[in-house]
Amino acid sequence: MSVMLQASPLSGTKQNAQTVAFWPMIDGGTHRQTGESALAPLQGIGATLRFKRNAAVFSEGDPSSHVYKVVSGAVRTCRVLMDGRRQIADFFLPGDFFGLDWQSEHAFTAEAVSDAVIISYPRAQIETLGDTEPGIRKLLMALLCKGLSETQDHLVMLGRQTAQERLAWFLLTAMKRTSSSAKLDLPMSRLDIADYLGLTIETVSRGISEFKRRRYITVAGAHEITVRNADMLQALASGEIEA
Amino acid sequence: MSVMLQASPLSGTKQNAQTVAFWPMIDGGTHRQTGESALAPLQGIGATLRFKRNAAVFSEGDPSSHVYKVVSGAVRTCRVLMDGRRQIADFFLPGDFFGLDWQSEHAFTAEAVSDAVIISYPRAQIETLGDTEPGIRKLLMALLCKGLSETQDHLVMLGRQTAQERLAWFLLTAMKRTSSSAKLDLPMSRLDIADYLGLTIETVSRGISEFKRRRYITVAGAHEITVRNADMLQALASGEIEA
């Protein structure tokens, strides 16, 4: 079982990629991906890695050698244009798989949003497993379909929604993902949210302040947001109601 | 073999879904999707359908019962918000497969951009074929990955590019898709382009006029655009150069 696959490119400390899971946990609970039963075959081929905040799990252009699963913390996939503009494609929370965009090379960079523990599965083994295990195949298909579907929703949002609508959509999506409790603990910064929604940090901040004023949400410490009126956010996000 | 699966919802004429392919053509040439060899198993399970311009192949919310392949003409997948705002997710040209977003229900509506001939394959049969034929499985996976990858590129464009950059990106993408000849015959209207790029029809038109002025392109009859300076378009699209 291989170790030391990754080193931390940003932080000066050297405590990355140190632990190997003997029996990596496969199922973190009831999360985004479908069909998470019958994953026993994945047991034993995963290595546990640790990443500090902002460390890269893989970079755009790297050969896509592994599939990853978040155990704790959070991960973002993003692309940075030459002049520094950045677009975040997705966030991944505990239980989520990522890195299966799978075109021989990664098209996006994956970074830890917060300190994170991640299991990596070698792509080659996943692929051969898929040939014999229909469950694995089904899972991969389901994950890809779900990813495509979510990316398409994201696309519509970026193409046609106003700043307020984007923000409402973001909060509702976050609720759905985190066991739909009204109390959200957002691991990402305002800048991350802005780059996910195709906005600036200032516009995100103003939007949140406006939602506070209208009592749609309450905020405690910038990363803890409680949704008080999901119906109004839903109406906003769907365009039933304007600004 | 079933016939009359679809009726034209828009046009008054009644000449839809009339032909059944005895041996449907599978490979329209060298097009977008990868691994188009070993598709013999698909032979014989496809039905040929005809659609008039703007007719729906399937609608958002319909059960996703089939996978489709464009034979001639072009197809768009789009979503319309309550107030009429529309976002086009993708265009499909001859040889392209679509409708495999495959989440039990279609998340987007598919419509013919121009009069089109399309082959439909029943999803159930595709799925059972996938269990026995590794080639089919690989193809589905490859198509999904390609779709995801392209959607992600689209996402970055919508989130972070200016109008001019979007337009340059669109023309370059169109070139790559249509055998990379410099002479493009765009089947879609300015409105379609606008809704694909997250812009208005006026902004698209102004952008094209500007490209004409700069001699990056020449235009004949609005649907025929010839790229004269792909390098400049590339520089614009990638952000090397501004407006």
Next chain:
DNA sequence: CGCAAGTTTGACGTACATCAAGTAGTGTGG
């Protein structure tokens, strides 16, 4: 030919970006 649909061009408005201060939070060392 003649109309209708599609496209281009112009004048003007606005939502969001940019620039620029402030004001929390968060971690570190005394």
Next chain:
DNA sequence: CCACACTACTTGATGTACGTCAAACTTGCG
């Protein structure tokens, strides 16, 4: 525990790219 610094977030003033409204022009089909 507090002082300090640093980063993150908020708020305000101003600019601008693109949207909106409106009118001409072009194209293609009956």
